[in-house]
Amino acid sequence: MSHERMLKSEAQLEAEIAALLRKAELIDAQEDARYGKGKRGDELPKELQRRQDRLDALRKARAELEAEAAADHARRREQQARAAEEQATEAAAAAADDSDKINTEGEVSAQALAKEAQQAERRAKAARGRAELARRLAIEKAQAAGLSNPDPLSSVDPLAMPSRNLPTTSAGDPKAKAQRNFTDPGSHILKGGDGWIQSYNCQAAVDGDHQIIVAVGVSNQAADQHHLLPMVERIVANTGQLPEKLIADAGYCSTSNIEASEQRGLDAYLSTSRQAHGKRPRPSRGPAPRDLDARGRMDRKIRSKAGQAIYALRKIIAEPVFGQIKGARGLDRFLLRGLEKVNGEWSLMAITHNIGKLHRAALAAT
Known part of the structure; x- marks a missing residue:
């Protein structure tokens, strides 16, 4: 492009830009008069805005309810695992105490107790596995809900008051009738x-x-x-x-x-x-x-x-x-x-x- 053409093109573009800006200012003034200052006229109606807010609140409450149910389920699984481990310990101790008997009757008794101890140990391991799975799922749901303390078993305080037990399925999901209050979720x-x-x-x-x-x-x-x-x-x-x-x-x-x-x-x-x-x-x-x-x-x-x-x-x-x-x-x-x-x-x-x-x-x- 020659220098002469550069000068002409520059002046033309400056004039076009000034015209576009004037047109934009005019349109802005007309839209401000019609829709209100700062609005374009394509915003969602108030009714739809309210429903969107309600939908957001509903989704948040649902996520928190699911996290709370999963935490309750995890705590119950943990209690079951501890009870099974205590039973396994007691069965193992009984088997060890009886293993010193040397007569025939005592030998049969010792074998039966040893078998019971093995079964109790297997039940305890299965219960512990279910408890760990429930705990991981509870942490995932708590993180998805944005809760500050995602681990339901992070602290065991003897002074802590109990929390409500939500009805849950075997998978730790809230049952259909489980409820959560929108204005006071702690109640x-x-x-x-x-x-x-x-x-x-x-x-x-x-x-x-x-x-x-x-x-x-x-x-x-x-x-x-x-x-x-x-x-x-x-x-x-x-x-x-x-x-x-x-x-x-x-x-x-x-x-x-x-x-x-x-x-x-x-x-x-x-x-x-x-x-x-x-x-x-x-x-x-x-x-x-x-x-x-x-x-x-x-x-x-x-x-x-x-x-x-x-x-x-x-x-x-x-x-x-x-x-x-x-x-x-x-x-x-x-x-x-x-x-x-x-x-x-x-x-x-x-x-x-x-x-x-x-x-x-x-x-x-x-």
């Missing part, structure tokens, strides 16, 4: 005095002398029995000792809780059945049978004259505290959402309850 549908409500399960351990709350906890697990041992650990953490006696209603009674209390030397009084208001169970008489299981031993203990007198104290120790907080002070619902914030609210309620009790005790002592 759960629980049975209350007025029917089913979206709520939390609040626990409190109360001393028998002054109705002072010595331990609290909050969870979204409906069944009370899973809270007994964590609450005992919190009592010990706060007071430095086991309670002299522990009284709890039938909701906390289970064979595992009774056996754990006996192993720790805890003098527990757990009602083995729901008692009608104002009625006491028929007292137990005579010596206890030797072949009673844990629940049978607790039933005899709670139905003895001494046991009934001790269990009756629950009506003047623990129950009034909840009435004082909910009825007298009107603290019958939480203002915040989320397990951590609700736990803070419940702790604050307990602290102010204790301050009131200590204040009245100090006044009575003067």
